[in-house]
Amino acid sequence: MERLRAQEDIKKGPWSAEEDEILMNFVKENGPGDWSSIRSKGLLPRTGKSCRLRWVNKLQPNLKKGCKFSAEEERVVLELQATLGNKWAAIATYLPGRTDNDVKNFWSTRQKRLARILRASSQPNRAHKHKAKATVVNEASTLQASVSSFNQVKETSLQCHICSCFWSENASAINILPPPDCLNMGTAGVISGVPPAVDEHTSPPQLCIQSNNHQPSVSPPFGIFFSTEQPKPALNNLPLWQENQDFGAELGEPNFMGALTQQESLEVGNMAQHNLGLSLDELEATGQNFGEINDYKDKMLTIPDTLFADLSDDMLDNLDAVPRSSS
DNA sequence: AATAAACCCAACCGCTTCACG
DNA sequence: CCGTGAAGCGGTTGGGTTTAT
The missing domain is CATH 1.10.10.60 (Homeodomain-like)
Incomplete structure (x- = not known):
């Protein structure tokens, strides 16, 4: 009964300015901890859990309030x-x-x-369907080659179409970040960089390479992640992000991936990764439409027509969400 | 101007981990 | 060891605000 009454005394919902002030004063005197005593001392009718959350998320100093993620x-x-x-x-x-x-x-x-x-972006556009293959092969191999050479030279410069790479060695992952202003075929960005000073105790070792001659108009994220444990990092051999594995469900066809061979699934999944990995804020800010971006992404991956041969029309409609060459 | 859709974010809930008696 | 409560964390919800139609 006592417990029931105690629970009824617990206040929920938005915090008032007065409650905030009481909590601030408590922390000022006692430090951020012992949250449950706030209620047991009768200072506030809130659970310790609620007090902690309020402090952590709203009241503690140096919080960035009211500004969007950069x-x-x-x-x-x-x-x-x-x-x-x-x-x-x-x-x-x-x-x-x-x-x-x-x-x-x-x-x-x-x-x-x-x-x-x-x-x-899944609006049907059959005119563009099944036309993925023609122009993309070379670019795909370019990317592949770049990844391989990047593996070898790490700290020195190299030429490729990719303008921004992030290498997290301890995480066994490389993030390739090709901004759309490198779209132009034949534009070779010189990538160079040196590993930044790293405090191995506070941050993971990371090599961050930025383009010398490109200031990405659409900054990351736009990436492919893969494990360096893969013997040969190749586009058609990339492990999928979880969201890629879920992409079939996103398409409205949960068994979509299951209908494909593993190899095909990997390719489609990584294609989807491009679609899902855009920096939307800045993309929209540039005023570029998704068609352009999709054209770009077409140049990064090869999607064989045979992939689509056995798919239903509805599935193909959904696949239009995935980048496809307009040529 | 009205309405719907999208966005943002505070706060809750349930679960796990940890410390302590 | 075991039980209990506190703290921490991730998932989810709901309501207010902004934007689009």
Whole structure:
């Protein structure tokens, strides 16, 4: 009975300014901890859990309030999410002024947005269907070659079509970030960079390479992640991100991937990765339409026509969400 | 101007981990 | 060891705000 009454005394819902002030004063005097004593001392009718959350997410100093994630923050979130998974608290430690809740909300919103854009871009355009193969082969091999050489030269410069690469050695992952202003065929960006000073105790060793002659108009994330444990990093041998594995479901055909061979699944999945990995904010800000971006992505991957031979019309309609050459 | 859709984010819930008696 | 409570974390929800139609 006592417990029941105690539960009824617990206040929920939005915090008032007065409650915030009481909590701030408590932390000022006692430090951020012993949250449950706030209620047991009768200071606030809130659970310790609620008090802690309020402090962590809203009241603690140095929080970035009311400003959107920057492109750099976005890049960090995407890179770390790919490496760490949904470890929001861990990811937030790399983003000063951001909480795990911030990162979580950012990611969640972004995923919804991607899903919406994916749907929106799925409008049927049969004229472009089945035309993926012709112009893309060379670019795919270019990327492949670049990845291989990058593996070997690491710290020196190299020529390729990719303008921005991120190499997280401890995570056994390389993130390739090709901004669309490198789209022009034949444009070779000189990539050079040196490993930044790294405190191995506070941050994972990371080599960040930026283009010398390109300031990406659409900054990362736009990436392919793969394990360096793969003996030969090749486009058709990349492990999929989880969201790629889920892509079949996104297409409205849960068994889509299952209908394909593993090799085909990998290719489609990585193609989808491109689609899902766009930096939407900046992409939209540039005013570029998705057709252009999709054209670009076409140049990065080869999708054999045979892939589509056995798919239903509905599935093909959905696949229009995936980049396809307009030529 | 009205309405719907999308976005944003505060706060809750449930689960796991950890510390302590 | 075991039980219990606190703290921490990730998932989810709901409501307010902004943007698009």
